[in-house]
Amino acid sequence: MSTKKHQGIENVDVIIVGTGPAGLGAAFHLSEHAPSLSILLIDREKYCSGGLLNDCKQNYTYPTGFAEGNWTRQEAERLLPQVEACLKPTIKEKQNLSVYQRRAERLGVSLLNIRQAHVGTDRSKELILRLRTELEARGVRFMLEQQVHDVFDTSDGAGVVMANGEIVHCGTVVVAPGRKGFEFLQQVMERMGISYIDNEVDIGIRVETRLDNYPIVSDYYDPKFLFPDKVRTFCTNSGHARVVLEQYHGFSLVNGHALSEKHAANNLVNFALLKTIGLKDPVRSGQQMAIFLARLANEIGGGKPIMQRVGDFRMGKRSNSETFNDDLFSFAPTCPATAGDLGLVVPAKIMRHIWGALKKLDTIVPGVLHPSTIMYYPEIKMYANKPAFLDNHFRVTENVYMVGDGAGTSRGITGAWASGIRAAEGILVR
Ligand SMILES: Cc1cc2nc3c(=O)[nH]c(=O)nc-3n(C[C@H](O)[C@H](O)[C@H](O)COP(=O)(O)OP(=O)(O)OC[C@H]3O[C@@H](n4cnc5c(N)ncnc54)[C@H](O)[C@@H]3O)c2cc1C
Numbered sequence: 001m002s003t004k005k006h007q008g009i010e011n012v013d014v015i016i017v018g019t020g021p022a023g024l025g026a027a028f029h030l031s032e033h034a035p036s037l038s039i040l041l042i043d044r045e046k047y048c049s050g051g052l053l054n055d056c057k058q059n060y061t062y063p064t065g066f067a068e069g070n071w072t073r074q075e076a077e078r079l080l081p082q083v084e085a086c087l088k089p090t091i092k093e094k095q096n097l098s099v100y101q102r103r104a105e106r107l108g109v110s111l112l113n114i115r116q117a118h119v120g121t122d123r124s125k126e127l128i129l130r131l132r133t134e135l136e137a138r139g140v141r142f143m144l145e146q147q148v149h150d151v152f153d154t155s156d157g158a159g160v161v162m163a164n165g166e167i168v169h170c171g172t173v174v175v176a177p178g179r180k181g182f183e184f185l186q187q188v189m190e191r192m193g194i195s196y197i198d199n200e201v202d203i204g205i206r207v208e209t210r211l212d213n214y215p216i217v218s219d220y221y222d223p224k225f226l227f228p229d230k231v232r233t234f235c236t237n238s239g240h241a242r243v244v245l246e247q248y249h250g251f252s253l254v255n256g257h258a259l260s261e262k263h264a265a266n267n268l269v270n271f272a273l274l275k276t277i278g279l280k281d282p283v284r285s286g287q288q289m290a291i292f293l294a295r296l297a298n299e300i301g302g303g304k305p306i307m308q309r310v311g312d313f314r315m316g317k318r319s320n321s322e323t324f325n326d327d328l329f330s331f332a333p334t335c336p337a338t339a340g341d342l343g344l345v346v347p348a349k350i351m352r353h354i355w356g357a358l359k360k361l362d363t364i365v366p367g368v369l370h371p372s373t374i375m376y377y378p379e380i381k382m383y384a385n386k387p388a389f390l391d392n393h394f395r396v397t398e399n400v401y402m403v404g405d406g407a408g409t410s411r412g413i414t415g416a417w418a419s420g421i422r423a424a425e426g427i428l429v430r
Contacts, residue, residue, distance in 0.1 A: 009143065012040045012170040014427065015160055017148045019043040020050020021413045022176035022404030024131055025420025026427075028086050031138040033428055039140045040168070042160070044147035049128045050178050051405070051413065055237060055257035056119035056127065057222050058089050058414050064114050064224055065412025069386075070394075070419075079418040087127070087417070089117030095219040103364045104225065111364075112224040120239075120260025151175055151188050151400060158399040174423050176404040176416075180248075182287065182382055185406045194396045195388045200408075201286035202381040203293065203350055204231070204274035205342070206254045207358070208243050208374040210331055211267045213367035222271075225364070227357035229275065236271035239263070243270050243335035243376055245305065251291070251298040254305050254335060254376040268334065272379045273354050273361075290380045297345040297378045301338035305378060308342045311371025316343070328371045335376060342377050381411070393426020394419065401426065 014030060016023045019041050030037055041048065059065045060083070062076035097113060104111045119127055132142065147163040151173050159169040177184050189196050216223055217238040225233045237258035245252045256270040279286050297306055308319040309329050318341035325332055342351065362369040386408035387396045394403045401423040403409050403416070410416040 009040060009141075009168050011038055012168060013037045014039045014172045014174065015168060015170045016041045016174045016176060017151070017160060018050060018176035018178060018181065018404065019045075019048035019142070019144075020176060020178045020404060020416060021052055022178075022410065022416040022420040023050065023174065024048075024052075024135070025083065025086075025417035026174045026176065026403070026424040027135055027140050027420070028131075029082070029421045029424035030427065031135060031140050033424075035138065040143060040170070041135075041140060042143045042146055042148055044145065046145050047128065048132050048142055048144060049124075051416075052128055053121070053124050054255075055121050055235075056124040056413065057235065058087060058117045058119075059222070059412055060084055060089070060091070060115035060117075060414060061112065064112065065410060065415035066418070067408055067411055067415070070409050071415070075422075076415075076418060079421050080414065082421055083414050083417045086131070092116050092118060092221050097220065100216060100220070100223070100364060107360045107363060108228055109360055109364065110226045112226065114222070114224055116221055118221055118258070120263075121257045122263065123260040148184070150191060153192065153397040153400045172399045172401070172427050174401045174403060174420070174427075175407070176402075176420060177406045179382060179405045181406045182385055185385055185402065186287075189387055189396075192397060192400070196386055198285045198287050198385050199279045199283075200276065201279070201290045202274040202276050203290065204272055204354055204377075204379050205346070206243055206256055206270055206272050206376040206379045207368070208268060208270040208333065208335075208376065209368060209370060210372065211238060211265070211269055213370045213373060214269045214365055215367070216365045217269050225361065227360060229353035229356065231273060231275045231353050231357040233361075234272040234274050236269065238265075238269045240266050241268050241270050241334070242266075243333070245335060245337075248294070251294040252305060253294060254337065254379050266334070268331065270334075273357055274379065274381065275350050275353050277350075287382050287385065290382045293345075293347070294378050294380055300345050301340055305335075305337040305376055306340040306342060306345060307333055307335070307337040307374050307376045308340060309371060310369055310373040310375065313342060313375065314371070317341075330372050333374055337376050342375060346377055391426060392422070393429075394423050395426055
């Protein structure tokens, strides 16, 4: 690949790769506290945003959204007000929390009390536009639809190599490429000789049911239940809620989102039930394990994830496309997955723990295990690609920082934004 200097982009102090919440968090903090710094944000997508574009539920209570190994409660609570000051959320009210908490505690389950806001996939674009306009007014530059191929940090300075071979020099690089930049980040770390561990992965299902079967969402928008065996609820959506496919190289996963309140409700709810798997020797990579499981599910599903009605699962039989919307199976799935048998694709231990959690949940919120409830698989969070950090600001070489979900410093929008601030604080100190 030829490398030549990028035309027109000069005198950059800080390059930020990725315009998701981690990159934006760094850009806001730097531009506020050092207005004379020249900052360039680069993203391969057409819009600045990253995962802010999806649903945009914001959780303002530790530990939700934070990777606990990298954060103490005190550190998170110091930065969350700064995140809130930029994102300006409207916090949702909760009702009847103590009733659900009491039921949960009797079963050895915790229900966290999280300060929450929800924007909705359709309205998140307005938020993103406001954030970008504010940054541009401070002189921050954006380079969109441009993929970064590599990052370097030599005695002559740091910078990035673009996919077309052009290079952009700078003083410091913040790499924040998110979960979808997982492979890119891994390649950069290998080329730069940065050691990393990839020993944790979240694997589970997405549950979709009628609002009547999970009415807790009218009291608490995204209830965070922690079950035994490291299983938790994650990313609950209601109102106009949909389960969606997330495309990766060679397979797809499921996820969920909802539109804002200005859209008519479809009276469905979806949420993930995830089990955290901590891998030990001799397993080499959580990512490889996740890809292997996802490919198996897509293979059995004819190129798509699998879905099964709870009624069929209980009877130990596969779901069929012909009977998928029959009788008690009375609502149509929002995601085009393949009707099949989770028992063929979910590892037994994971399924046992998730099913155990669902049974407890059905005692806390009776109805969720209605025969019509759909379980989609796989929902997998591959972000535990943790570099060996040199300091408390996620620095990995003299002038390069790695933050956000891709680098395993966060698990959600607010945690990613706070990670960006922590890197920015490190840059300002140095
Ligand atoms: C469907 C869905 C719904 C979600 N809903 C929520 C929610 O409601 N609440 C919540 O807290 N979290 C939610 N999340 C998770 C949330 O999006 C992430 O936790 C968060 O966005 C991580 O931020 P980040 O900045 O680390 O990465 P990202 O937001 O993923 O941003 C990374 C950016 O880097 C860019 N990039 C990657 N590689 C390169 C490269 N080589 N060159 C140039 N650019 C590159 C990408 O295009 C992307 O824009 C959801 C995720 C999905 C997929």
